[in-house]
Amino acid sequence: MRKYASSIEKGDNNTLMLHVYPGANGHFNLIEDDGTSNDYLRGVYASTIIEMKKFRKIYFENKSCEGNFPGMNKTEMDMHIHSIEMPRKVC
Numbered sequence: 001m002r003k004y005a006s007s008i009e010k011g012d013n014n015t016l017m018l019h020v021y022p023g024a025n026g027h028f029n030l031i032e033d034d035g036t037s038n039d040y041l042r043g044v045y046a047s048t049i050i051e052m053k054k055f056r057k058i059y060f061e062n063k064s065c066e067g068n069f070p071g072m073n074k075t076e077m078d079m080h081i082h083s084i085e086m087p088r089k090v091c
Helices: none
Strands: 015-020 026-032 046-054 058-062 076-081
16 A cells, blocks of 8 residues: 555655555565556566565565666555564564
8 A cells, every 4th residue: 555645646655555464375566667657568667576474473575676667766665464463573
């Protein structure tokens, strides 16, 4: 998720909110583009694989970002963990 803005043009992706619901292994591919053009159709975008693995502990890994696009800024992620138990340690 990103912070609310009344339009795509008025908002930004400088801070993304990642909501995590522990309970199973999972992964997804975060795709970021300029938000205004169709350049993503030509492969002009950034891709970040995010994985969560559950063993005795939950391991969360944000892999390196691949690719970029004009005007790309460094993205900060706020992680919101939805769980009955509070995390004891976050590394």
